[in-house]
Amino acid sequence: MDCSLFLEEEGWGEGAEHEQPPRTRTLTQRDYNTPMLRIGPIQLDAPFVQAALSGYSDAAMRLLAREYGCPYTINEVVLDRLVTTGGKKMRRMLAIPPGDHPVGGQLMGSEPEQFAEAADEMVTMGYDVIDINFGCPVKKVLGRCRGGFLLSTPDTAIEIIQRVLDAVANRTPVTLKMRRGMDDSDDSERNFFTILDAAFSAGVAAITVHGRTVKQRYVGPSRWTFLERVKRYAGDRTILGSGDLFSAEDCVRMLNETGVDGCSIARGAIGNPFIFNEVRALLAGEPLPPPPSLRDQRIALERHHALTAAECGEELAGRLLRKFGVRYSELHPSHAEVKTAFLSVNTLDDWRQMLDRFYGDETHHPPVIRRTRPEALIAAGATWDCDGSA
16 A cells, blocks of 8 residues: 555545645655654655544545645544444544545544454545544543543553554554653553553554643643653654644754654644644745735635535535634734634625635735734643544
8 A cells, every 4th residue: 555645636625616725845855854754654754743633633624734734634533433333424524535645543432342343444444544542631531431541541551452453454554642641640651651662562653642641631731851751762663742732833843852753733733724834844944934824814714615615515614614713813913803703604605704804905904923822722622522422
């Protein structure tokens, strides 16, 4: 299977009128001066990925990220038993549109056998990587012994990893997402390294480590010094870092300060597909591009709408983009007013009027100023059940 970087748009949303963003040039290792990221047999041309984001990283967001320079994306996390039972909603959530490769499918659950069955099903669906979620900190998820809870039960966690690897049977790489532990106790850290060692020994291709504990959820800083320790410990095994990546400068700083092989961009990518090409520019030794103009932002919004409409219909697309609009609005100089306008969109006419009012004549608005931190941090997954249910 050839899983090199794909950036084609083979018909997904074909026929929808939109203005294309600039195509991303393929950077080689020679002019890049940064090692490319490898996930098993998959070679990526940049050391960053778009993380799985509950309620966000659907097909439209993933395709848009690719068009703005992201080499690899992961679908929003799904519960293992929902994968195996199917249903129209789940089939739509798991659908892989043309051009969306390489793509990872992230699974969550508590029963090793169900995990394995779901992993096998997702390989059959065409996912290029199976990603195991041991990181979700949502209270409801923890109460059902899923996500981050499994960091407190190493034996069960290790059995899940082995069962998934056996089910996948070398057809695709398997990766793992972890937080640095349940809490800051010594026992929690020992559990972390026990799982990490067992995962790599069993054959996991890469591990993403979030620098917060499960109990921290999304409060307080991500501990990048822990990421540095993990990478030094892991040696030449692939480690990706996660946490507090809201700007291109953050991503480059994490790579430089921690030595991780790549960074997993999560909340920083919501409503900000520009971050991927900005990271590429910095890593290629180029100046940071200017903040996206209102015209640039409108192009991205229209494309995001077109991709969503291709799947869900034009009338529904605007309402589905309201949650993204909260973050898109933070790039706008009149962000508070724009946020309110996004949240008021109900119809296609509302969507068009909002774009014309706020993303039309740039002289009607103050100059765009770069924001390196969002005004309102959306804790993706913190208010979502992480299992595909409301």
